[in-house]
Amino acid sequence: MCGIIGYSGVENSVPKLIEGLKALEYRGYDSAGIAVFTESGISVIKAKGRIANIEKILDTEYQNLESVCGIGHTRWATHGEPSDRNSHPHGTDRIRLVHNGIIENYIQLKKELSACDYSFESDTDTEIAAKLVDLNYKTSEDPLQAIKTSVEKLYGSYALGIIFDKYPGKIYAARKDSPLIVAISDKGNFIASDIPAVLKYTNRYYQLEQGEIAVVEKDKVTVYDECGSLIKKDIMTADWDVRAAEKCGYEHFMLKEIYEEPLAIVNTIRPRINDGLPCLDLPGLTDDTIKAFKRINIVACGTAMHAGFIGRTAIERLARIPVKVEIASEFRYKNPILDKDDLVIIMSQSGETADSLAALRLSKEHGAHTLAIVNVAGSSIAREADSTLYTWAGPEIAVASTKAYTVQISLMYLIAAKFALCHGKITDDEARQYLHALIEQTPVAVENALKLSDRCIQISEKISGAEHLFYIGRGIDYDIAQEASLKLKEISYIHSESYAAGEMKHGTISLITEGVPVIAICTQDHLVEKMISNIKEVKARGAYVIVICKENTHMDKEVADEVLKIPVLSDLFMPIPAITVLQLVAYHTSVIRGCDVDKPRNLAKSVTVE
Missing domain, CATH: 3.40.50.10490 (Glucose-6-phosphate isomerase like protein; domain 1)
Structure with a gap:
């Protein structure tokens, strides 16, 4: 939901911001905007509707606009209707801010800011966060201190991209419970909600952790922990290339992704079969651990939950272990009965689904072992789960999930075989026959189904x-x-x-x-x-x-x-x-x-x- 992009470098940021926003369209949005440094200060262009509306404004009112640093945002309305005034970036002449997430205590903060003579142009919680940063910036004249003081007062979730008028060329980024990456390239550095936004330029990135604040400049990135201490981050490398995020001749991403299903099944399952038998090879999920599980909960939302239904049938039929499938948004509020003998499988294509992440954390608090099934390496759910299985489906751009769902089902079949073996419900020969059908016959069946x-x-x-x-x-x-x-x-x-x-x-x-x-x-x-x-x-x-x-x-x-x-x-x-x-x-x-x-x-x- 929503998308953030930012760039500081040696090239014009405007086309990079627009291209990045287009690459984030799959996340859903109803308005968009950018803010860039210019000779006269910070210029803001935003509008309701598609990114094309921003491009029209740039063509007619900001011809030849150039800037080496800026931030952009696609908004999906949560507080306030879709409109120009509710679009991001928000802020003042001194600062501009883009935000993903929800600020839960925005009403109280708005009262406090009103008492400090702030007025508000929008109905959003984001404007409250922006003006809180502005207030603390006026007091400290230090962007880092202003951000640190501000986020300590924010309840809820946020990924923030912020620029300050007196610090051209610098983007400040912070996150809590909402994903944000910092991507590294030879001609500048980026912030983004997700790796597809920057794949055209780089596949190297840092994953910001909870409470971290990053300062992004054209030739360096500095990261601080929530205590303000300087930290060193390991660079990650995405195994996706730019073609994976393009239509490649198909009319729509959804159609392309349906036709990618046979290969996605093979890529996900074949490396996990050794000598014809299932091989999960996960830290903390040994054969003895699997034998000890008495119950399984599959927790997910939407399409991933439907994949969980198939998984339930497969596991119960093969391994004879009781399985419950729970809606993630309901799971955490029903006081679930969990203990160390339970396995909780959290399934999410993005690995960032808020309700699923909350369910994972609750499950860990109860002592259950958590297994994540996600499609995005380094995502929050992948990092926080006790064990993680990736669905190697490649990026899924269409909002409606297709290949990720098919691969989730395939992986559940593999898990069912592994659990059945560990619990002594099937023999090695039976497992080999079962997995041969899964990896050899199923992709062919999908290819033939596509011919229909x-x-x-x-x-x-x-x-x-x-x-x-x-x-x-x-x-x-x-x-x-x-x-x-x-x-x-x-x-x-x-x-x-x-x-x-x-x-x-x-x-x-x-x-x-x-x-x-x-x-x-x-x-x-x-x-x-x-x-x-x-x-x-x-x-x-x-x-x-x-x-x-x-x-x-x-x-x-x-x-x-x-x-x-x-x-x-x-x-x-x-x-x-x-x-x-x-x-x-x-x-x-x-x-x-x-x-x-x-x-x-x-x-x-x-x-x-x-």
């Missing part, structure tokens, strides 16, 4: 005009139905719901009217007959039924209006080719409806506030 794109377009054309749509399934197919429903509503804005097929008659069937589309997922051999009964129930009430089933499943023509047959795997692995075609259906439906596929309204890629 034209058929998916036909289905999308049939449902694109619908106001409401339902997904139904049984068992693991219901788990897939939940993710398919979310994907459709996220990017096409069609109201969509998912239901366990056997529950339809307990109330939901009253919503079935003539012509309402129902997508029935029917990939589990032992549940086909039950599903056909449920399909007939909705068909009898006028539903337009689309069935997703295996190529070798017999489906009479009178059962459904449309049948999409997909590649065959064992039942447990069928969610992967099933979700591939359902992602394609959602994608093409969104395109047909003229929606913004990669940046759907009101959504953010990385939800870094609670």
Whole structure:
């Protein structure tokens, strides 16, 4: 949610700030702005809407604007409506500030600042933080001291980028519970919310830790801890390149990322198979440790939580260990029962999801072992978990998650095999057969599912005009139905719901009217007959039924209006080719409806506030 970029160097900062903001669009935003040093002071350009609006202002009012240092921001409204005045940067003639996060005590701070004769132009909590820094700067005339004094009074989460009028060429950065990196290049240095913002220029960076303050200049970076002591940081190297954050000929990032799923599965799973057996090789997660776990909690949000549902089925079926899947935003408030015999798996594509991070910290307080499954190296969840498994899917730019979800599922299958072996529920030979199917057959099935794109377009054309749509399934197919429903509503804005097929008659069937589309997922051999009964129930009430089933499943023509047959795997692995075609259906439906596929309204890629 929101994005920060800053540059201090030897080249013009303005195009770098604009390019950086565009690279952060995937995080979601409704307004944008930049602040740069000029001969007359600090110039601020900001506007509601897309970054193109900033470019128009630059072209018409600030032609040939050049500056070697500045900061930029994309805002996703939390306090105050999307508007020019609520856009960042905020501040005064002396300082300008951009902020990600939420300042929880902004009302009290606003009262204190009002008593010091400050007035306010916006409805944001960020302006409060900016003017608090300004107040302390007036008192101390020392930027570092002003920031240190100010952040001590801020309750909540923040990543801050700040410039001061008397210190041209310097950017000050600070963070608490909101991600911020400092990136290093030969022609200057950057601050950014995420590595894709700077990949065009460098893949070397520092990860700012809690309470740290950095001073970024064109030829050096100085970092202080929360006590004000100078510290030395280790430079990290991102293994992504700039092409990974480009469309590479695809119309949208989402489509590109769906087509990257086979390779993402292979990259994530193959290195973790040794002699045909699962090899996690994680500090603190030995075979003996795994044997000691009596319960597993999978805690996540949104799409990652849906991957957790598949993981629950796989682990319980193979390892016979009880698994609960919890919504991260609810988990921390329900006083969970946890102890040292529990494993808590925190799943997050970005590794920065605020609710998931809070759940991780709570789990550690209770003595549970925490295992992170994330896609971003060095992210907060990865650093704070006891053990971390990375999904090597590469950067996922589209807001709606596709390949990260598929790889999360694949990794859960691997974990299930490892736990089943450690608990003596399967033999080595059984594990080898299982993992051979996972790494050899599953990517091929996805490749073949991608060849069904034209058929998916036909289905999308049939449902694109619908106001409401339902997904139904049984068992693991219901788990897939939940993710398919979310994907459709996220990017096409069609109201969509998912239901366990056997529950339809307990109330939901009253919503079935003539012509309402129902997508029935029917990939589990032992549940086909039950599903056909449920399909007939909705068909009898006028539903337009689309069935997703295996190529070798017999489906009479009178059962459904449309049948999409997909590649065959064992039942447990069928969610992967099933979700591939359902992602394609959602994608093409969104395109047909003229929606913004990669940046759907009101959504953010990385939800870094609670």
